[in-house]
Amino acid sequence: MAQTLSREQHLDLYYYMRLNRSLEERMVRLFRQSKIVGGLYSSLGQEGISVGTAYALEARDWMAPMIRNIGALLVKGCKPRDIFTQHMAKYTSPTLGKDGTSHFGDLKTKHIVSPISMLGDLIPVLAGVGIAGRYLGQKIVAMTWIGDGGTSTGVFHEGMNFAAVQRAPLVCVVENNQWAYSTPVKRQVPIRNLAERAKSYGIASAIVDGNDVLAVYQAAKDAVERCRAGDGPVMIEAKTHRMRGHAQHDPAEYVPKAMVEYWTAQDPIGRYEKYLTNAGLWNEKKKAEIDARIERELDEDQKFAEESPLPPAELAEQGVFCDGCHEIKARWERPVEEVTPPRCSIEMDGWTVEDFGQLENIETEKMESVAVSKLAPSDQRSENVSGDAKSGVRSGGQKNTGAKSPARHPLRKGKN
Amino acid sequence: MAAVTMVEAIRQALSEEMERDPAVVLIGEDISVYGGAFKVTEGLLNKFGWERVIDTPISESAIIGAAVGMSYMGLRPVAEMQFIDFLACAFNQMTNFVAKSHYRWGAPVPMVVRGPSGGGVHGGPFHSANPEMYYAHTPGLKVVYPSTPYDAKGLLKSAIRDNNPVLFLEHKFLYRRIKEELPEGEYTVPLGKAIVRREGADLTIISYAAMMHTSLEAAEKLAAEGISAEVIDLRTLMPLDKETILASVKKTSKLLIVHEDTRTGGIAGEIAAMVCENAFEDLDGPIQRVTSLDTPVPYSPPLEERFLPGVPDVMRAARELAQY
Ligand SMILES: Cc1ncc(C[n+]2csc(CCOP(=O)(O)OP(=O)(O)O)c2C)c(N)n1
Ligand SMILES: [Mg+2]
Numbered sequence: 001m002a003q004t005l006s007r008e009q010h011l012d013l014y015y016y017m018r019l020n021r022s023l024e025e026r027m028v029r030l031f032r033q034s035k036i037v038g039g040l041y042s043s044l045g046q047e048g049i050s051v052g053t054a055y056a057l058e059a060r061d062w063m064a065p066m067i068r069n070i071g072a073l074l075v076k077g078c079k080p081r082d083i084f085t086q087h088m089a090k091y092t093s094p095t096l097g098k099d100g101t102s103h104f105g106d107l108k109t110k111h112i113v114s115p116i117s118m119l120g121d122l123i124p125v126l127a128g129v130g131i132a133g134r135y136l137g138q139k140i141v142a143m144t145w146i147g148d149g150g151t152s153t154g155v156f157h158e159g160m161n162f163a164a165v166q167r168a169p170l171v172c173v174v175e176n177n178q179w180a181y182s183t184p185v186k187r188q189v190p191i192r193n194l195a196e197r198a199k200s201y202g203i204a205s206a207i208v209d210g211n212d213v214l215a216v217y218q219a220a221k222d223a224v225e226r227c228r229a230g231d232g233p234v235m236i237e238a239k240t241h242r243m244r245g246h247a248q249h250d251p252a253e254y255v256p257k258a259m260v261e262y263w264t265a266q267d268p269i270g271r272y273e274k275y276l277t278n279a280g281l282w283n284e285k286k287k288a289e290i291d292a293r294i295e296r297e298l299d300e301d302q303k304f305a306e307e308s309p310l311p312p313a314e315l316a317e318q319g320v321f322c323d324g325c326h327e328i329k330a331r332w333e334r335p336v337e338e339v340t341p342p343r344c345s346i347e348m349d350g351w352t353v354e355d356f357g358q359l360e361n362i363e364t365e366k367m368e369s370v371a372v373s374k375l376a377p378s379d380q381r382s383e384n385v386s387g388d389a390k391s392g393v394r395s396g397g398q399k400n401t402g403a404k405s406p407a408r409h410p411l412r413k414g415k416n
Numbered sequence: 417m418a419a420v421t422m423v424e425a426i427r428q429a430l431s432e433e434m435e436r437d438p439a440v441v442l443i444g445e446d447i448s449v450y451g452g453a454f455k456v457t458e459g460l461l462n463k464f465g466w467e468r469v470i471d472t473p474i475s476e477s478a479i480i481g482a483a484v485g486m487s488y489m490g491l492r493p494v495a496e497m498q499f500i501d502f503l504a505c506a507f508n509q510m511t512n513f514v515a516k517s518h519y520r521w522g523a524p525v526p527m528v529v530r531g532p533s534g535g536g537v538h539g540g541p542f543h544s545a546n547p548e549m550y551y552a553h554t555p556g557l558k559v560v561y562p563s564t565p566y567d568a569k570g571l572l573k574s575a576i577r578d579n580n581p582v583l584f585l586e587h588k589f590l591y592r593r594i595k596e597e598l599p600e601g602e603y604t605v606p607l608g609k610a611i612v613r614r615e616g617a618d619l620t621i622i623s624y625a626a627m628m629h630t631s632l633e634a635a636e637k638l639a640a641e642g643i644s645a646e647v648i649d650l651r652t653l654m655p656l657d658k659e660t661i662l663a664s665v666k667k668t669s670k671l672l673i674v675h676e677d678t679r680t681g682g683i684a685g686e687i688a689a690m691v692c693e694n695a696f697e698d699l700d701g702p703i704q705r706v707t708s709l710d711t712p713v714p715y716s717p718p719l720e721e722r723f724l725p726g727v728p729d730v731m732r733a734a735r736e737l738a739q740y
Contacts, residue, residue, distance in 0.1 A: 099520040107488055107523055114521045116512050124478040125513065128485020128493075135441070135467050136489065155508070158475035162482060165473060320555045322524040322579040330490030336438045344465035 005217070010281050011290065013055060013213050017047040017269050019294050020071035023080050026302055027087055031248050035306065037089040038100045043068035045211065045243035046177060048268030050145075051075055052216030053173050053236070056224045057143055062129045064113035064122045064144040065102050068175065072145070073102060077110045080298055084305030092304070097311035098319070111140075119150035123159025123172060127233075130168040134230075137334025141227040143171040143220075148188055149180020151197070160233070164201040169227035171220065172235045175210065177242040182254050195237035203233045210238030211268040214275070241266070419595035425565035426456050426530075426586060429572035430494065432602070434464050437492065440576055443470040443479055444496030453498045454532050454591060476505035480529065484513055487525045492576055497531030500585060501545040514581045515556030525581045530572070532588035533561070534626055534676055535708075535724055539588075540715035546625075546677040546708075551583045552654040553681075558607060559654040561585040563628035565596040567651055570605030578607060587625040594629070610657035612664065616646030618738050619670035619701075622661060622687060624650040627674045627725060634730035643738045653683055661687060662695050669700035670737050674730055679707040701740035704733045 005013075024042055031040045043050060050071030057063060057076070065072045070083055078094075085093035086100055094104035095114075105114035113129065115122055126142040133140035150156060151174060163170045174194045178185050191197075198205030204226060208219040216238055223234035241263035245252035276282045319325075337343050420428070434440045442457060448469045451458030461469045472479050476497065483493040497503045503510065510529070517523045535544035552559045558580055562568040568586065575582035613628065614635050623631040628649050635645040646664050650657065665671050671691060673684035684705035691703060706725045714720055 095521045104521050105523060113485070113488055114517075114523065116516070118508055118512050121477075121481060121509060121513055124475075124481025124509075125485040125488075127478070128482030128487075129489055130485070131470075131482065132486040132489035132491050135491070142485075155477040155481065158473070158478040159481060161473055162475050162478035166470075319519045319522065321558075322518050322526075324579070326522070326524045326579060328490055328492075328524060328526050328579055330439045332438075339438050339465065339467060341435065341463050344463075344468065346462050346465055 042244040048213035056220035081301035090308040091311040092308040120153030120156040127163035167232035210240030425569040480506040480509040500531040530584035536589035544713035
């Protein structure tokens, strides 16, 4: 597992997960001191997903985080001060106080698209990023995240389907943390694995133990490579659990205690610490060094944020339109002659779409009608989703070779 | 040089901009091989290839979303809505993602959304929309609605070159009904500038898109009755050219606004308020408006005719105002 990662990289993963957690712990304290202006969301217990997936990206790649992906922002090069100042609505924040939380980005160097609150909207946007990258000859991959609840939006479907037909280099990480606000995933979708949906889009998918950062990293790495090779989008379902309420205001009394206990034992940082120790990748001294570094960095950035001013009121009136403040320039990594006439022209002597119109492609013999009552429940028929949390990405649209055993739900042991 | 239709003028703008700048790409439903429902993009696939003329599934939110993503990569996508009514399906993307991007985090969105709009062709409740005010009301979007082939071409070029998202509305009644000779060489028409289509002394009529022609016809007939109407074509609704409006109101002291959009919340109300704020002393009569009814656009010809403002409606209002 993850032999490709060096010792430094293994420690990197720990550093980012711990930084993510410590940063959020500090923000909870700031929230209680009324120093956070708006709401505060927690990614406690989900750090392995943010960090493991983003760690599979290269500097040239693009991403758009959701609200519980502070870890991904840190991996992509954002500083804790960005997160502190955003939440505290400071003038020194990346958005100068115009927006909060993880709603910021960086087009120029870090290649981060700012999310908006409306769930699902990022999917087609990141598909567009990927398609544009391909057009410009850049070998980039676009990654975004969505919750179990977010997958129920119409735009999620539009975006995934669009990405699929375009074979966009898009990695969509579905964080199945069992809850969407107060709604359990079973009331969100009638299927066991959200990754089953990948099959209907004809794209590759994987299911991974979201609390195992190395498994997450490996799945993401496979997905990114697949995308970069031009094989189209990949959906990764990471099973995990939201360990706090929807946001600070929510005590989450609707979450069964047994569930919290089960998942507490699955804490991704605790598990990874044990792994590092058992694998001999660090010792107490090394851990203490990293932890001290994190505290130092957080001290400094928190101080910076707390001492930063709020924005001047006049700022409210500025920046609705770009009045020449930005120079917009595409970064071409292929000769533009390839896409300008006459070289890009097409002779249209009648037209065909590849693979379309050939009658043998219409597999009539497989379309025998089945009485509705005889249809198997979807989880028994799924076969392109991987039952082994640690295995890599499987292709969509595989030949049906009969039902395989359903993917094991991490909750099974504890609950089902 | 032969006169061209609005469709041809728009196609010329797209083609010339795509030749000028490889960052310009088209995205929409049935726009490649088929050339779009109204054949606006016909022939562009041949010239620019599949990568630049992108057909999509029937997914308006995905079209607008993908265009945003492309914009962030430095491209200048032009998204076609098969009918502008369907932009409502991507209302969220337009008003929340597109419009707020530059303000929130300084990320410009240099995209154009264009599509056939307006009534008069018996399109019924879902193929006749004049959606300008939903979007003009949303800070961060520019809205253009031309009335002539010349303007359509010049404004679309400006819209594509603009660093901001522009909603470019094309009145489908005008697509093939009017023709105009266009200059040989390259030209653009600036966004945010209205134009005085006809000089006059007694009252000002402000309009745009198809109602521009209704207003001009009415002005012609009013002249025969001895009423001299000045006619202004807004061309761009957002940003609104307040200067041209106020200068004309100061000259004629009377203002009539004509639009095909429904009455309540139409731009007439906004213009009236703006004029009252800035030129109340100059007014010699109550600001009047001629608009369509506050109903959906009905299908059957006599119903749609009743719904749409016509030349007699404009003349009646103008006469009353002139006599005031
Ligand atoms: C389109 C939309 N509807 C409603 C909301 C309000 N809302 C914010 S987060 C949330 C729950 C999201 O659940 P999930 O997608 O599972 O993500 P999680 O919070 O579990 O990370 C809801 C309903 C929203 N942001 N967007
Ligand atoms: Mg959830």
